[in-house]
Amino acid sequence: MNLRATAMSVFLLGLVRLLTGAQARWHGCPPKAEQRIYFANHQSHADLVLIWAALPHELRSITRPIAAKDYWTASNFKRWITTEVFNAVYVERERKGDEDPLQPLINALESGDSLILFPEGTRGHEEDPQPFKSGLYNLAQRFPGVVLVPAWIHNVQRVMPKGEVVPVPVLCSVTFGEPVALGAEEPRADFLKRAREAVIALREV
């Protein structure tokens, strides 16, 4: 990480904490440096920044968020901040050709990084998250050793609703829950439903 990126990351952390508190609440598991996939609800582009800020410093450097390629590479600044500061993994939201859209994630997991994933695929505007896409299931099947941690991001949609530029200070928190494991022979739909319920259950904790 170069100096500018470090400065930016310190500045962003300060800003996010001033505006939202960015509190992490570990409810089902301790913060631990094992290989993990954090999966969370998705309501705003700020989700990525918030969960990044909520992780403790030691985990932040080994945890890479997934960023939608079309949005986060739209300008030079967004591209710079996602690669240099967040160390993000880009995914295509639309399948192009016959390339597996999960390939970048698989590469990251193979090299030992943890991931932050939003399995809804897009931002939801309802109370409850949308049904999860199958990417989480495929990754869980392929990497049985990686711990799957559900997370609920609270309040962040109030900080910056769609179409607004100036964020408003509202306290936000990220609740991390008990890890979910893929059962042997568990069907895909059941697992995705169970994972989604694990995320929703954290709202009330």
Next chain:
Amino acid sequence: MGTFLRGLTGNQQVSLLFVLLFGLLFIASGVSVLLSVRERRAGEDESGERELRLRDNQALLRSSWGMALVFWIGWALGEGVAIVLFGFVSFFILREFISLSPTRRGDHRSLVMAFFIVLPLQYALVWTERFNLFTVFIPVYVFLAIPVVSALGNDPQRFLERNAKLQWGIMVCVYGMSHVPALLLLSFPGFVGRTAFLVFFLVLVVQTCMLVQHIASRRMGTPVAPAISESFHWRSWAMGLAAGGLLGALLAGLTPFKPLPALAMALVACVAGSMGHLVMKAIKRDRGVTHWGSAGRSTTGASGLLDRVDALCFAAPVFFHSVRWTFDL
């Protein structure tokens, strides 16, 4: 003793005050550490309630340290810094208040205005000592401007309720709090450089009143308004007021008041503070929480700063204006 104190300059008197304050805090922290050590030795047979109370006390102690440090830094670095510090306190308590008052998307612009325009402007008015505008800026101009911005947000649902919440938040967290640093800038004839004592007087008197009221209410019968506060009784309230007023009269030497006016001022501040605390409790109950902080722990991560300073937010404006009118400043 009295002549020695009177012989000191204003600055030396304030320094002495801080030495006393931090000394007391050191003792309290020491006692708390000893207690927690004993607790650990006693093992786990003593169940939750005691530990909970201990933790509550420790939180109170921590926030007292925080407040004392804020006051000290504010005094040591001058009024400008004090104003900025109180501005940040306002920001944090307004953030807590807004986090627990559900807003809709249409409120976004009004919220931006409250945090980034109204709040800094109010403190800028304190800084520049425009006390006339400072007094009416929020109750008149902001009161009218906020609903306009909300109306332009094109969302009629629960319009009045949402605006009322925002108005209340600004009134308590910004308007009320900004009167504390404003006290520093009042210029009494013959009381130059010692206005920090006024702030100290206000805080100490109000906090004593709240504390006595809280302790006195422990073994009392049915509260006045049980749905709102389980600890509010007229009798404990009167005891709190008596304690606050008495302390005020004793501290008269620190202030520009004579003992009797000091008693009256302390009573005014205590009535406003304790009643304000009750009102804030009603608002919390409306939101379905008992502490801004505990709700924070379960949903938002708030620290519960507002719980500690809400009495001050109500007492400060009333105190400020009574002082100004009495002395015709």
